[in-house]
Amino acid sequence: xxxxxxxxxxxxxxxxxxxxxxxxxxxxxxxxxxxxxxxxxxxxxxxxxxxxxxxxxxxxxxxxxxxxxxxxxxxxxxxxxxxxxxxxxxxxxxxxxxxxxxxxxxxxxxxxxxxxxxxxxxxxxxxxxxxxxxxxxxxxxxxxxxxxxxxxxx
Numbered sequence: 752x753x754x755x756x757x758x759x760x761x762x763x764x765x766x767x768x769x770x771x772x773x774x775x776x777x778x779x780x781x782x783x784x785x786x787x788x789x790x791x792x793x794x795x796x797x798x799x800x801x802x803x804x805x806x807x808x809x810x811x812x813x814x815x816x817x818x819x820x821x822x823x824x825x826x827x828x829x830x831x832x833x834x835x836x837x838x839x840x841x842x843x844x845x846x847x848x849x850x851x852x853x854x855x856x857x858x859x860x861x862x863x864x865x866x867x868x869x870x871x872x873x874x875x876x877x878x879x880x881x882x883x884x885x886x887x888x889x890x891x892x893x894x895x896x897x898x899x900x901x902x903x904x905x
Contacts, residue, residue: 752904754849756783758890759798781885781892785872787860788844789818798869801883801892805873807838808845808860815841815862823859831865838863844902845877847894856880856902 760777767775782798787810794814807829815822820841827838838861847854858876872878880900884893896904 752852752896754783754847754852754854754894756781756849756892756894758782758892779890782869783847783872783892785870786846787814787818787870788846788855789815789820789841791819792817794818796870799872800869801878801885801894802871802873803878803883803885805871806875807871808858808873808876809838809863809865809867809871810860811867811870812839812862812864815839818843820862822862827861829861829863829865831863831867834865836863836865853905854896854900854902855905856900 758779759782761780762777763775767773781801783801784795784797785799786793786795794817820843822839822841825840827840828835829838840859840861842857842859844855845858860876880896882895882897886893
């Protein structure tokens with residue numbers, strides 16, 4: 752079953768860079784709604800970025816406490832905007848839906864103190880379970896589960 756998500760406009764602050772048309776007011780990004788489910792609660796995000804260049808799937812650290820997830824013993828680190836941040840890992844369930852179909856799967860994801868604008872849906876815990884087609888001209892992303900997908904489709 753394929754999930755289809757149109758790219759979302761993100762307003763520019765200031766004049767457009769030379770890589771965009773002079774009258775551009777936004778960048779178009781592959782942002783999708785995601786829900787991260789912990790032991791005691793969940794957090795829904797209206798926009799998380801599908802990031803094929805991110806090794807990890809990352810959420811903000813305060814969310815881990817709010818959804819009640821115990822951290823795994825191993826910690827890691829990542830660099831964001833030139834600064835190194837620690838990552839605490841936890842087992843959660845992730846959910847993606849286009850309003851018609853719901854995907855739900857267990858995943859080990861990272862929680863970071865970095866102040867990023869959107870959660871990152873990276874390789875580990877997310878994109879590794881999907882075949883993803885980015886259709887830049889059409890501003891559309893297509894997701895299909897692959898044979899490593901450990902979850903449910905409903």
